[in-house]
Amino acid sequence: MAARSAEREPAHADPAERGRRFERQLGAYRRRVRPAVMSALPRRGPAGLYELAAVYPGRPWKGLRSALCLATCEAFGGRQDEALRTAAAIELFHNAFLVYDDIQDDSELRRGRPTLHGAHGTGVALNVGNATTLLAMQQLLANRRELGSRRAELIARESDRMMQVTLEGQAMELGWIRSNADGLTPRDYLRMCLKKTSWYSFIYPLRVGAIIAQGELPRERLLRFGWYLGAAFQIQDDILNLVGRQDDYGKEIGGDLREGKRTLMLTHLMAHGAPRVRRHLIELLGRPCDRRGPPEIRWILGQMVEAGSIDFARRAARQLAGAALAEGHSALRGVADGDAKRFILQMPLYVVDRQR
């Protein structure tokens, strides 16, 4: 019986074993979601649209977002199959955002292979991103039949809010790059994270999972859990972008520095580097992308190591994961123990431990 296993698990369980168990559960969720995602893609249509919308979903993916939705639905007493369409929509939205992101950042690699716009041009990729968004919304439209109008309506409003918040987060990040923003604080970074990453990746899956199970808006604590979890996730993502292995990470290492992204490490270096370092840094970041090559990127990385920016970010990610765990425990108080609850509460450690 797994009913009380979340409580019975020893506090100092072997981290490697804990990670493997989480990965197994994640894999089980993914095996349910993947067919739902693939069957949402039309099989017929003009060349250069739906078969390209299948490219990113056809590469290896973790499925954290959809797993979180299914687990939350289960934890709050719902059935997995009720949340399956919504889980598929979540992954489709994510895939659409990846296509848009890659265009906006002019990235070269995604999930270990060339980006869509790199291989097929910006015009075609933009169309594919829009088609993927539309296919996600079609899953939500079909919810109306299966979940009834009240739940479908609540989910539609959550989805609208999620898209708006995400666009605003993207606008903040792009705005900081274009204005070569200086003087940003960790608080600014966390607000941007809330909007750009946490909302669509964690808050939205948590909230819609709870809505499907309960038929009403979930408690506010779930939002804070998702916020901190998303911030920890994003900081770890940014660290991997600097010091990860490209084969594991799937994107080009150092890409964020080339793009001038205001990561927590960069805002730390801007605030704590020596004055001449900060001056040179701002000059480098003010250049167009193609005049910030490997030597400049190596220099920035070296300064980050020296100023302790990467260690600072690692500590921040772990603190945020701890804060997320506390919020998660509190948000799930009263929820029966079991595999789903344990999976949700292991996610904070997983997102900061992961190497890819």
Added chain:
Amino acid sequence: MAARSAEREPAHADPAERGRRFERQLGAYRRRVRPAVMSALPRRGPAGLYELAAVYPGRPWKGLRSALCLATCEAFGGRQDEALRTAAAIELFHNAFLVYDDIQDDSELRRGRPTLHGAHGTGVALNVGNATTLLAMQQLLANRRELGSRRAELIARESDRMMQVTLEGQAMELGWIRSNADGLTPRDYLRMCLKKTSWYSFIYPLRVGAIIAQGELPRERLLRFGWYLGAAFQIQDDILNLVGRQDDYGKEIGGDLREGKRTLMLTHLMAHGAPRVRRHLIELLGRPCDRRGPPEIRWILGQMVEAGSIDFARRAARQLAGAALAEGHSALRGVADGDAKRFILQMPLYVVDRQR
């Protein structure tokens, strides 16, 4: 009393006077829709998002699409104010598509001034396009309160279909350019037009206008009316792109040839030019955009004049306008005469007579 004026109007009314009356009515519709569009744009948010979403709607526009929706709602016995949110959504969708189109075609001018991506970069413009789409959908979400769930649901399904068809039309056009397609027929062109232009610009406004008035799906004839009307509109648009005045047209003249767009004129020249002309044409169109400059564009234009391609397209546009008029009369049979009906039935001639 205007009730029977559509019938009483002399068959050979002065075309200039007819055009002026149509423009006055169009202006009256636009004065209702413009405030609804502008008030759909949030006033607060991160820099580089909503104030840029207001850029294209803030330039002069005709508002054909929203006017057609309002007029159709009226003609079928509905009230204008019931259709106002949907009319605003139609213009917002159109503005979003313009942002996407300009990125995809790498156009320089829109409504007589620099394109969004030209002025602010592709990343920011893409975000603005997505925000504009979302704001359109928010108008439709708000419909649920005002029109009730049955009509809102029908409109949501029409909107979903419209977006999907439009994306497929864009994919067809982009695919033809990228594959340097040869051997296309007028029938291929009309199918692409149906999807790329007619559906969102004419069929969708007609159908949702009728749905708002009647609370049920409209008759099929309305679809054919919109198809032919849209094809006539698109062909005239393509002709203006070749031989219009830039100040009137608002986009760079010859842009379609630079981009390699398969217009009716180009498919005609490919089918009817002399063999050496066709060989050279295909070679020119196979080059990247930036190696198809003003001399090459002038050469293609000269060959089109010689082969009668432009005259062919002008005749086709007028024939399609005639076919649209016949379908329109048939679709509106049984609808009371009046300003709204007259406006709808004057649209076919307007779209082929317009110089901008």
